[in-house]
Amino acid sequence: MSAFERDIKAAQPTATDLRNRRWIYVPYDRYTDRTGPLTEQPASDTGVVIVESTAKALRRPYHKKKLVVLISNMRHFAIEQQGKGVSVLYHFSPVSHGQALLELQRELRLPSLTCMTPAERELRLDLSMAQANGLTLDFVKDSTWASTSKDFLDTYGAFTPGKSYVMDRFYRHMRQQTGILMKNAKPVGGQFSFDADNRSPYKGEVCVPATLMFPPDAITQEVIAMVESTYGHHFGSSKNFDLPCTQSDCDALWRFFLDHLLPYFGRFEDAMRDDHLQLFHSKTSVLLNLGRLLALDLIRDVAERAATNQAPLASCEGFIRQLLGWREFMRHLHEQTDGYRRLADYVPQEQNPRPQEHSPNQTKLAAGAYKSAAGHDPFAGATPSALHASLPLPAVYWGVRSGLHCVDTVVAQVIDEGWSHHITRLMVLSNLATLCGFSPRELTDWFWFAYIDAYDWVVETNVLGMATYADGGVTATKPYVSGAAYINRMSNFCGHCQYDPKKSIGLGSCPFTALYWTFLERNQSTLASNFRMQMPYKSLGKKSQEELVQLRRRADETIVHLASFKRPAYSRGSLE
Template structure:
């Protein structure tokens, strides 16, 4: 097989085709022909423009497997569209996507381009700047989403500082509006959420099926070689890449998850294991966020399987809540708050300082005044905490871990210790294959660390060792005892938990969901409090002293 560049060149348009077709820009996260402008006319009347930008890839040290997943899907999508009869302009550029489009439009020349409204804020500001410089672009709604801005505003109204945004309100409204898992205006099963039923630890049964692996073809092997050579200092491992990179393989991965994983998803959704890292999670979030698998298709498939008795209602509802609820809710909140910049600017103005001017600089809310640097353990330096080291090793290897390990191990520890929410957000952004600004900033600055002061969560999602011990087997293989909170061999999570509450009592002490733990904290003796503080300080000091690897995150660039 010829190299990719030679294959895609065969679909390059003639001058007549440049002027006679509808040209659509396909960004780096919307590889679908099943909805949107590509689906609106025959392939024989369609042309697509794709830009492979090294500037974007260098903006952060994105996980090597994220780059392989994205670029290989991008290249395969271009070839798939060429095979359908579309004409393809696939442009390799050292510049940003928007700058490359402006250059192409001027040089070819290329008529007005259509694109769906970008999901990522970063791409939106790039495109806006290019339009101001003369790019002829028509924006149309992104129909891969399940809800509109109006849907969100109908529930919450326009963004207002100090207002709390609870996902459940939005999710219920979406269920009622769409009729998904509804019967005559009532939720099937008598309630909207079965979240309380997903808290079982996994004890080895039912058996977890082996997920399919997709061996790299020649196109993907070429991308792997490119990433290895061009981005050698980026985060993570590039070895053993086996994720879907074609539409056919993405469909097969979803079919497997639907049949073999979703029936057992709900009971063990929050479980964690060091010997079964995936459990019954689909691991398809990266493909969903690339547009390879459409949320509407997934929900329809799950609802149908539930109706036919192939998936229990609780599992179907739990999965749908993640897609129809959290995913949609978080992207709306990100857009309404300008990536939390409205919140951050409010804080900055109150403190008498100027808001950040760099449009790529992330918002820095920190309601709990957390500012310690993220320690080397997040880059793979062993900490001695088996849960942390296991999850970080998985992220380095795969660029993925499921949502409870993200929330209750990685983010929990960072929040308890007072590590910088912005640094943690940046780490998630480049470490995970499914991370984009609209999902990572709201989830980490909001739900995971409470940096937004309760905009998205009614309390911080923190716990001591008891939760990790209950929901996982991590503690069975750790040097620390989860049942001891102080002294030699004690697990630091518990001491960190109590000192976190003590340290933040002025902010959290009146939180209605924290009254029980604060009552317990206030009953502790002065001697025990001193011991807890000492154990927590030792843990934080130990983590802060771990030597950093030579690798350092790159400073975001605006090119």
């Protein structure tokens, strides 16, 4: 038994505590006492129930560092609450959260529980199933968000299949609603978005500050040992764990970003480097998604830096757009579409897609493509694929080196850290998958277990939507794909690669460019009418048949090469 288990069990609530306190279930994605039901009565009248569930952790081969940061924050949160006078019922369980709560309630005669509505659909469903079996639990508003469902509905109306949902409309609504970066009902600086100022490659113009690290304390060290023992077969590495797990450390990470990174964040937001993997990104998404940091607090802090000229307006607006715009927009869309399940049989009428056309080798690969769980599994993920992509995700995503320096570098970072910033997620990992025609659902599930900040509401809308265009344009006006030119312009990856980004065919050519042109050709009937795709299709039309044949051959060689490596299998929590 670990020291934490021994100490937490010794402090279990008394019978008087169970009778006289208000009992609040704290989900694994809502570790906060800065908002919600924990703020509504004195600590002496408050009790919290926390469940550490082995069943949940084994559901997927979650990155080891994701499990460490989640469980260690969970344990530290329990200790922090005890220190404030809150009674803590901390329960280790081999079953799901909902089932564990039901068993606890029956065994201890716990009164009805209150729960701030969990962010993750999967947990909400688990708890609802337990309610159907007798668990008495009341959901209350999740006040960690910066917006409400009404904000989304006021912007777009009720969700309608076939309708496009452009984030900019929602972002403008939220700016006006909150008054953030607004003056006299107009945006500060004369425009809502400074995205055009946030696209510079990084070439050493300013020094990148050394990353702030948080060495694991005794509790975190125990969690690391437990993860290696219980979940040693999972994805990624737990070595060199340095993420914040106490509230004070979480706050320190945020202050570090405000003081040292925010001034340069916007300008280099889209830059990629193999020698500065984090650059000026905050790396706070994992803490936001655990509830350790609150979005509106961060937004107001950044707005204050803009108002006092402590950081450029473009940097501040770019960061606020990610939180007040994109993050909130995506979680609403996930809720309104029930995790894209309402899109399952939907195909936009104007696009008239046809089955994806593969070369003979690709067709062979597609025979083993990922199939989502069907039938009565309530946890099965939605599987939209407007471009009919179906090839299995290759072993490169598990760390088998492909020879593509950009891909190998980013995957190595994910294995090591469980994190990479948003442009490497979109324009390297997702770009490769979309161009090759890898299964959007399988890519989504990979992101879900591989990233420390990933939950269903994050990955399903982002990956099935913007990253792969699997939703047919619900969240993006065009597929976000590119050849080697974009990667070469925005990074230093190509300078350290065996492939030449300026060659599209022949020996030493970068596969990304051939994959890009064959992607356009393969999906021409679906995408050619898209007004944002007119220019690339005009360029495609100028290519000779001889060049097209060579491009197809180069792309096909790449996909077959990527498929030639054996993908690791997991003994539990496997997607295979």
